[in-house]
Amino acid sequence: SQKIEQNSEALNIQEGKTATLTCNYTNYSPAYLQWYRQDPGRGPVFLLLIRENEKEKRKERLKVTFDTTLKQSLFHITASQPADSATYLCALFSGGYNKLIFGAGTRLAVHP
């Protein structure tokens, strides 16, 4: 069966460190993968998109990698700040399904 797995446990890190979140998937062949941020009481906000033929994508302090062999995406926030505390969702687009499938999300807490 198809699965998207994100670490259900919250990730707690110290301000200034790099946060790394993981998204693993099985039985999908996604054409691209997206990462969203969700704050409590709000809708998800798009952050980054990476295509299957791209290994890495960067945007300011954010970096995403996409390994289609390992079926894994890593999401990095460098020089993390307390304002980065939120839940981060990965989402796969698979041409066969023509829609986004979201993971359950990982909650990140950055402590001063």
Add this chain to the structure above:
Amino acid sequence: DAGVIQSPRHEVTEMGQEVTLRCKPISGHNSLFWYRQTMMRGLELLIYFNNNVPIDDSGMPEDRFSAKMPNASFSTLKIQPSEPRDSAVYFCASGLAGEGSYEQYFGPGTRLTVT
């Protein structure tokens, strides 16, 4: 741009009542999505429209749920009759389907409580 607008923001209703959720997508977007989010099941796609036409409603849980998009600037999600297990946050999102444009823009959500 005001972003995706949803109403109401909160809805409390009794079991058996009809509930209508409303969404105004971002002007110019041609795709619209309805999601439901719960702690147990996460964010689930219920239905999506392209150019006002329903493309995939396989996520609609049962016949009690229906969605319409009469024009490019308005969509509704209706639950009739509502049940306590429908309690969730319902999000509407819009996007511009096309080469290189796949991100979705979410509204603030409607928190539905069915007692």
